Amino acid sequence: MSPVILKTLFVQRDGAVVRMYHDVVTVTLDGETLLRVPFHMVESIVGVGRISFTGPLLERCAAEGRSVVRMTRGGRFLYRIEGRLSGNVLLRTAQHEAVRSPERSLAIMRAIVAGKIHNQRQLVLKAARDLAHPADRAAVRDVADDLARELRKLPSASHPDEIRGIEGSSARRYFLALRHLLAPSVRDALSFDGRNRRPPRDPVNAVLSFLYSLITRDAESALLGVGLDPQIGFLHTLRPGRPSLALDLVEEMRPILADRVMLSLFNRRQLQSSDFQVIPGGAWELAETGRRTLFAEWDRRKQVEIEHPLLKQPVSYGRLLDVQARILARAIRSQAHGYTPFLYRG
Structure with a gap:
């Protein structure tokens, strides 16, 4: 059966x-x-x-x-x-100790950022092969080279702010590359020139913000499922009400889940201008028809199976956060194992 x-x-x-x-x-x-x-x-x-x-x-x-x-x-x-929390107090105690340990905290931060930049680079390299215009291909490959240089800086980064600076610089370059991955007719109509939020000021950022919220929701559930506290993170600083560890966990997933879905929705013309609305203050948000289309594509993406490079077995994209949460819990429990991010192969 x-x-x-x-x-x-x-x-x-x-x-x-x-x-x-x-x-x-x-x-x-x-x-x-x-x-x-x-x-x-x-x-x-x-x-x-x-x-x-x-x-x-x-x-x-x-x-x-x-x-x-x-x-x-x-x-x-x-x-x-949620129902009753799973896990045990010993794991959460170990999580607090890892956050307070500069050495262990830095190692987890490096791994999270390395996974994110690697996956960003794999996405732009894979997409560059299908671009029709030489100028777009050249621009995207320049960004891929920049991301490779940022990756090489991580092993020597010795301060949390240095690691966060590498992550921020890579993100700015990456979002500029995303513009070139949209079909020319699409990007001209969308006025997308990089990441903006609170509020999103164009349709692309409206879709990205919505998808990032969905991933964060799933990450919180995955962390609670293994017994970790979603509020106590490493890369994201502690702030009341912010699920810092959930935001840490989603970093490596943004390119392969949210960004890929966004590109598919626009390049396949699944989303049209009628699927959005502009609310007072200039913020863009998805209308009901747009959300319905997004939910369908999001669900389809989560059913796709890939081979997990560490487990060497098939895992659906919808289960990746659960797997990575368990790997993160193992890294927090045992100093003998570092955190291994999910690395997209393209």
Whole structure:
């Protein structure tokens, strides 16, 4: 018998109510049933916009390890409901000790940034092969060379701010390269010239911000699943309310999950101008039709399997964060093992 593929249930119709009816998750709006999904097929539930969850649904999800998340229509995280935490206090104690140890903290920071830059470079090199215009190919290869130089600086970086500086410099160059990876007709219409946020001021950044929020949500669940504290990070400094370790974990995943999905959505013309709206203040956000398209592509990407370079076995993109969370927990538990980021092969 084939294993059941668990999926995230996204609900985004304003006013919708998500409830349990026997063993079925039911979504209703104004008394009309919009959707029915067997509970055993649901991995998590994400409500986008003005969504309500009934008490019995929340209790069942908490009891059986399904997370329930609320986000704004623009992708900003509001809250998460989880069941009892797994793991043990010894692992979290080791996490606090690792953060306070300059040597161990620097080693984990270097690994996180190295994984991110490597994956950024692999993405731009792979995409450069398909570019039609020589000027675009040349610009992207120049960025790839810059990223290689930044990677070579990491082993000698001896201060957290030095590592963060390498990460920041690489990110700025990388986002300029992303412009060249968009089809010419697409990028001319989108006015995309680099990363901006809070608020996103163009459609590309609106999509990236939304996807990064989805990855961070998954990273928090993965870390909680192995017993780590998502708030206590290494690369990202401690700040009240910020899931610093979750943000650390997603860094290496952004290029291969979010950025690849964004490029596919625009270059395949799956997203059009009608899929966005500009809200007061000049911020761009996805409209309901755009979010529906994004959720479908995001789910498709998560089902794709690749061989994990460390485990030497197939792993779906949707399970990568769980695997990397376990690898990070091992690195925190034992000083004999450093953190090994996921390295995309292109």
